[in-house]
Amino acid sequence: MAKKKKKQKKIDIKVIIVILLIIIALYIISQYIDAKYRQPEITTESTSSVTHSSGDLGEVEYHFIDVGQGDATLIRTPEGDILIDAGENSAEEDLKNYLDLCGVDVLYYAIFTHPDSDHIGGADMVLEEYDVLNVIKPDFEKTTKVYTAMMDAIAAEGCKVYNALPGETYSLGEFDMFVFGPDPENKELDSNNSSIVIKATWGKTTAMLTGDAEKPAEESILRTYSGAELGSMLLKMGHHGSRTSSTEAWLAAVRPTIAIISCGRDNSYGHPHAEALARIKPYVGENIYRTDLLGSFVFISDGEVFAYKDK
Numbered sequence: 001m002a003k004k005k006k007k008q009k010k011i012d013i014k015v016i017i018v019i020l021l022i023i024i025a026l027y028i029i030s031q032y033i034d035a036k037y038r039q040p041e042i043t044t045e046s047t048s049s050v051t052h053s054s055g056d057l058g059e060v061e062y063h064f065i066d067v068g069q070g071d072a073t074l075i076r077t078p079e080g081d082i083l084i085d086a087g088e089n090s091a092e093e094d095l096k097n098y099l100d101l102c103g104v105d106v107l108y109y110a111i112f113t114h115p116d117s118d119h120i121g122g123a124d125m126v127l128e129e130y131d132v133l134n135v136i137k138p139d140f141e142k143t144t145k146v147y148t149a150m151m152d153a154i155a156a157e158g159c160k161v162y163n164a165l166p167g168e169t170y171s172l173g174e175f176d177m178f179v180f181g182p183d184p185e186n187k188e189l190d191s192n193n194s195s196i197v198i199k200a201t202w203g204k205t206t207a208m209l210t211g212d213a214e215k216p217a218e219e220s221i222l223r224t225y226s227g228a229e230l231g232s233m234l235l236k237m238g239h240h241g242s243r244t245s246s247t248e249a250w251l252a253a254v255r256p257t258i259a260i261i262s263c264g265r266d267n268s269y270g271h272p273h274a275e276a277l278a279r280i281k282p283y284v285g286e287n288i289y290r291t292d293l294l295g296s297f298v299f300i301s302d303g304e305v306f307a308y309k310d311k
């Protein structure tokens with residue numbers, strides 16, 4: 001009798017283990033389906049001053065990838081990956097190597113700030129090689145080969161496409177990106193000034209990412225938004241640190257303590273320009289981080305502060 005009881009107990013444990021394994025498998029499958037088919041959270045609040053309570057948020061990593069003279073930023077949130085710009089076509093292998101080293105597979109958002117080749121040259125590769133769920137771009141077209149290649153790759157990917165508008169917030173979990181520009185009413189809208197300008201918020205940490213927005217775009221944003229809304233800890237300086245961006249008025253509103261510049265070593269434009277460096281210095285002191293000098297690097301936010309990390 002006692003023996004029989006023991007056997008019964010053994011079977012019970014086996015059954016429980018099998019049920020647990022089924023539950024775990026179902027959970028993993030549901031998480032995958034959720035990530036793949038979840039609709040992006042886009043809101044159109046008129047303010048960016050959304051502050052989440054921080055503490056147990058986890059970490060967000062901003063990878064400023066060295067793609068030579070160009071831009072590519074990978075943002076890794078606990079809920080998924082976001083890529084902002086894809087560098088020149090000639091740098092797409094470097095970009096792919098970097099993304100693969102990070103183990104990137106799915107990009108929840110691919111943001112192409114504006115249609116210049118140093119930002120979208122690798123866009124077709126990104127769309128072909130990775131599972132891109134949502135593309136965010138400005139409502140600004142070009143007739144160039146790289147632009148056509150990007151639009152063809154977007155069509156082939158069959159992903160959702162959004163034209164960014166001021167006042168929108170694109171979210172991924174607790175990670176928010178508030179759109180300040182481009183302003184469709186801006187009469188001086190050229191390719192650079194059609195750049196998507198967003199403020200990313202993770203807990204108490206904020207980062208202003210500006211593409212190649214120059215003085216006309218900065219002035220346009222300043223006409224609509226206040227310093228309270230624009231204030232950001234980290235600023236990726238517009239147009240690779242060009243003198244045509246990062247005006248006094250813009251910096252006075254954003255008030256960064258960390259400056260990022262993405263540009264190529266010994267680039268022919270002379271980026272970053274001395275005038276822009278002189279203007280940012282009173283705000284950030286020595287906290288200027290340049291891909292031409294450092295290669296790729298990472299800023300990690302725990303929701304409270306940013307920490308620098310070599311890559």
Ligand SMILES: [Zn+2]
Pocket residue numbers: 070071116118119211212239240
């Ligand atoms: Zn550029």
